[in-house]
Amino acid sequence: MKKIINDPMNFVKESLEGIIYAYPDFLKFSSDKKGIMRTEPPAKGKVTIVTGGGAGHLPVFLGYVGRGLADGAAVGNVFTSPSADAIVNVAKEVHGDGGILFLYGHYFGDTMNFDLAAEILEEEEDLPVKTVRVSDDIASAPRDTWEKRRGVAGIFFAYKIAGACADKLLPLEKVKGITEKAVANIATMGVAISSCTIPESGKPTFEIADDEMEVGMGIHGEPGIRRTKLKTADEITSEIIDYLIEDLKIKSGDEVSLLVNGSGTTPPEELYIVNRAAHLLLSSKNIKIYKTFVGEYATSLDMGGISLSILKLDNELKEYLDAPYYSPFL
Amino acid sequence: MKKIINDPMNFVKESLEGIIYAYPDFLKFSSDKKGIMRTEPPAKGKVTIVTGGGAGHLPVFLGYVGRGLADGAAVGNVFTSPSADAIVNVAKEVHGDGGILFLYGHYFGDTMNFDLAAEILEEEEDLPVKTVRVSDDIASAPRDTWEKRRGVAGIFFAYKIAGACADKLLPLEKVKGITEKAVANIATMGVAISSCTIPESGKPTFEIADDEMEVGMGIHGEPGIRRTKLKTADEITSEIIDYLIEDLKIKSGDEVSLLVNGSGTTPPEELYIVNRAAHLLLSSKNIKIYKTFVGEYATSLDMGGISLSILKLDNELKEYLDAPYYSPFL
Incomplete structure (x- = not known):
């Protein structure tokens, strides 16, 4: 896949600089330039939410630094965890007096580095x-x-709920508890139809034939559960919705929020065609969609495909889902 | 290019339905389902802004129906003008008592059908x-x-200015005048690196080699001004910025707003790399960027490429650019 870039080695550095140039009133670099944070300091008593992960997934992670979302994010190289130092640095520079919640997608490298960063912040900084x-x-x-699962586009719901809890000035333990409840009620499944190409490698991450798709492929090209002939939007949506309903044990009468995510190259029109199919299916099963989000919420560079995420709602989660939020990316 | 769709003949119909399913509190169909409009009626005395054009360019045009933007949009088939009937229909159903402004991109078919619709509305409806x-x-x-030029991504600025003027309850003649001033001060130039594929044809609209790009290609694949080897992001940006500065006669000390637009498949990271280059170049020429917009503001299905638009500002345009706006797409 052709790219509009300069030296591939500068891909992350230059895209980060481009973000700060775009929104200088709202976002700034952390001092090592390996993270970004809000220019506005956290409100008194507010839990500070720090996230991060590999680059190449915009708006994940940097685009979720915003009002009612996260306060800061550390970023690694493409598809590579940020270092513990980068995480410590952004957390030290962005935190207020309400404690820190680390909120990120479950991957081995991220877990290792965020855990090490947490140890350093607690032991050396008493945070x-x-x-x-x-x-x-x-x-x-x-x-x-399910706690062994990888984190993908459903992380949007986790940011939304955690950020709303923090804005309500709930204590750290409570923000953590409600966010954990949300996470246990989020499920995502996607299909990939074309590979991404990491700038430094310049080659597709995986091969896939012109008439094939892979169900359940991960956002870095991790193997999915089945490779089949490319199906129609209605067939793909039906298969995914069945998986999600089964996984979350959603019953007639339940309320959910739906996220239709584009992986990178998928046009918005196709996302809305998938959304149409999902609404018709859920409605036929008497499952109420309380709020719908359609767009690029977690991408994988130039990968083609879509994912559907569901957040199963209760009244508490609905309240936090409704809270205002803002990021220049959303 | 692989697509996640059903019958290509239903591409537009199903994507429109998916939009209405996504945002039922905010958007509704016009009665012939060939247009959409805000559920909220226009304020008393407000000019109603009606737009439209071919499908396949989301968020153009439907995504610009919103607060502080347009009130309704008629949509045609992919890359095809809406009929005069569809335009009349949405205008009749969405208008308030402040008159109607038709605001759309300059193409032959759109001009013909919007002009016919205007005649019908004035003669038969006395609007x-x-x-x-x-x-x-x-x-x-x-x-x-310049009035012979085609309309492309810079239409975002026109919606933004016109919508803000209308929200301020300026009379029709004044909304038109300020929007015309804005339009005369917008310039856009892009490059394409890969073709889109219209669902009904299933074949790329144009051929372009793996190491080539086309400067100035239109959003439907209209021929540009030069085909060259694919250059770096910095080189592409520099070339485009030179064209824009020359065209708008921008001088040291001038203030502009910058829009970095992705044509479809271009990852957000690449748009920010282009934005970085644009900021460095403009700043080196002492041109102040008052506000930056980066993202997919006008796409061409799965075309690869970017465009840069500049709106040259004065104090009046700055005021309207700053006015609040909302659409679920932006």
Whole structure:
């Protein structure tokens, strides 16, 4: 896939600089330039939400630094965890007096580096740190070991709920608890139809034939659960919705929020065609969609495909889902 | 290019339905389902802004129906003008008591059908209609005949200014005048690196080699001004910025707003790399960027490429650019 870039080695550095040039009133670099944070300091008593992960997934993670969302994000190289130092640095520079919640997608490298950063912040800086990992990719592990799942586009719901709890000035333990409840009720499943190309490698991450798709493929090209002929939007949506309903044990009468996500190259028109199919299916099963989000909420560079995420709602989660939020990316 | 769709003949119909399913509190169909409009009626005395054009360019045009933007939009088939009937229909159903401004991109079919619709609305419905056409694509005609240019991504600025004027309850003639001033100060230039594929044809609209790009290509694949080897992001940006500065006669000390637009498949990271280059170049020429917009503001299905638009500002345009706006797409 052709790219509009300069030296591939500068891909992350230059895209970060481009973000800060775009929104200088709202976002600034952390001092090592490996993270970004809000220019506005956290309100008194507010839990500070710090996130991060590999680059190449915009608006994940940097685009979720905003009002009613996260306060700061550390970023690694493309598809590579940020270092513990980068995480410590942004957390030290952005935190207020309400403690810190680390909120990120469940991957081995991220877990290792965020855990090490938490230790450093607690021991050297005496800052209280709690952690919630998002594990919403149902293709990556069964429901009975759901905490082993990888984090994918459903992380949007986790930011939304955690950010709203923090804005309400709930204490750290409570922000963590409600966010954990949300995460346990998020499920995501996607299909990939074309590979991304990491700038430094210049080659597709995986091969896929012109008439094929892969169900459940991860956002870095991790193997999915099945490769089949490319199906129609209605067939793909039906298959995914069945998986999500089964996984979250959603029943007639339940309320959910729906996220239709584009992986990178998928045009918005196709996302809305998928959304149409999802609404018709859920409505036919008497499952109420309380709020719908359609767009690029977690991408994988120039990968083609879509994912559907569901957040199963209760009254508490609905309240936090409704809270105002803002980021220049959303 | 692979697509996640159903029957290509239903591409537009199903994507429109998906939009209404997504945002039922905010948007509704016009009665013939060939247009959409805000559920909230226009304020008393407000000019109603009606737009439209071919499908396949989301968020153009439907995504610009929102607060502080347009009130309704008629949509045609992919890359095809809406019929005069569809335009009349949405205008009749959405208008308030402040008159109607037709605001759309300058193309032959759209001009013909919007002009016919204006005649019908004035003669049969006694509704005052004024028209502003956006002609920002500097590759499509020279500056001295700029009104012959095609409309491309810079239409975002026109919606933003017109919508803000209308929200301020300015009279129709004044909304038209300020929007015309904005349009005369918008210039756009882009490059394409890969073709889109219209669902019904299933074949790329144009051929372009793996190491080539086309400067100035239109959003439907209209020929540009030069085909060259694919250059770096910095080189592409520098070339485009030079064209824009020359076209708008921008001088040291001038203030502009910058829009970095992705044509479809271009990852957000690449748009920010282009934005970085644009900021460095403009700043080196002492041109102040008052506000920056980066993202997909006008797409061409799965075309690869970017465009840069500049709105040259004065104090009046700055005021309207700053006014609040909302659409679920932006």
